[in-house]
Amino acid sequence: MNLLVFMLSSKHVIDLPKKVVVGSGVINDIPSIVKELRLGSKALLVSGPNVKVVIGEGVANLLSSNDVDVEVVVVRESTSDVVEDLLGKFSGKGFDFVVGVGGGKVIDVSKYVAARLGIPFISVPTAASHDGIASPFSSIRGLGSVVSIKTRTPVAIVADVDVISKAPKRLLLAGAGDLVGKFTAVLDWVLAHRLKGEYYGSYSASLALLSAKHVINYSELIRGSTLEGVRIVVEGLISSSVAMCIAGSTRPASGSEHLFSHALDVVANYPALHGEQVALGTIMMAYLHGRNWRRLRRTISMLGLPTTAKELGIPDVKVVEALTIAHKIRPERYTILGESGLTWEAAERLARITEVIS
Numbered sequence: 001m002n003l004l005v006f007m008l009s010s011k012h013v014i015d016l017p018k019k020v021v022v023g024s025g026v027i028n029d030i031p032s033i034v035k036e037l038r039l040g041s042k043a044l045l046v047s048g049p050n051v052k053v054v055i056g057e058g059v060a061n062l063l064s065s066n067d068v069d070v071e072v073v074v075v076r077e078s079t080s081d082v083v084e085d086l087l088g089k090f091s092g093k094g095f096d097f098v099v100g101v102g103g104g105k106v107i108d109v110s111k112y113v114a115a116r117l118g119i120p121f122i123s124v125p126t127a128a129s130h131d132g133i134a135s136p137f138s139s140i141r142g143l144g145s146v147v148s149i150k151t152r153t154p155v156a157i158v159a160d161v162d163v164i165s166k167a168p169k170r171l172l173l174a175g176a177g178d179l180v181g182k183f184t185a186v187l188d189w190v191l192a193h194r195l196k197g198e199y200y201g202s203y204s205a206s207l208a209l210l211s212a213k214h215v216i217n218y219s220e221l222i223r224g225s226t227l228e229g230v231r232i233v234v235e236g237l238i239s240s241s242v243a244m245c246i247a248g249s250t251r252p253a254s255g256s257e258h259l260f261s262h263a264l265d266v267v268a269n270y271p272a273l274h275g276e277q278v279a280l281g282t283i284m285m286a287y288l289h290g291r292n293w294r295r296l297r298r299t300i301s302m303l304g305l306p307t308t309a310k311e312l313g314i315p316d317v318k319v320v321e322a323l324t325i326a327h328k329i330r331p332e333r334y335t336i337l338g339e340s341g342l343t344w345e346a347a348e349r350l351a352r353i354t355e356v357i358s
């Protein structure tokens, strides 16, 4: 209802993917999706190193044998230098669409490049490590901000669970960790609505929350890295991305737990995977929100995700430092951390009580 009221009172554009295909062997559907969506006949295919190259080349061959002219490029990092290099090489070359075949970094780079080229983007994730696989946001290092920037919603998402199940298990667990974070993200959104009058979309909030609950309900399947577990994480990540598309911002998917993760990136130079850091942050932010942080901590631990600074591979002091600066990462995003953030003493107490530091 809130969403409807908002839409009636001001302009709110919801840009959704046109096609989402999840399942075994669906990578073979890419040529027919390109035809169905009339994307054109000249593709820029962005892929990553190692095993992803093989998959990327497979997709390139599939497209070539279906009358699509394909240029393949391999990227290793999601940095502004990589992006500018690609734009310098491929701007004005008449590409009709971009296909990103790879993990989070490849998807971030290819989505951003497609938006800058003003052409559609197909997301073909080979790992389920974060919810950028289907969202209209990219995380690019060196663009002056550690938070995601708005790009464009992928026109299609092709998530082949056979391919994704071959990715390292740590990536899948990180994806589950990113989803657990929606618990506190939504609580922060409600708080911002109540205290600041910020727009709150109950539909997109419910959708994001559902993806977190789904992960918790099926944590044993996910931990076992079964095909079904992979599918649950992939569907959760897509749901969370769609929630962002509906909200028109990352609000339903990113709150104080994400601010903490971004702050860790600043103070400890990207020490672990995004979803691992988010999960750790969720335990602490759930405590601040007065929620059952112990149960969340148990589930996160059961999934095999880090629940302490030590397990994350960083000194305790970095957690405390990150907690004290997290509110400054994105000042316009009001969360439980408030406008002035946590003092060193409060941060230390929070991390100690939740057993993140000892």
Ligand SMILES: [Zn+2]
Pocket (backbone or CB within 6 Å): 130, 131, 178, 253, 254, 258, 274, 278
């Ligand atoms: Zn995230």
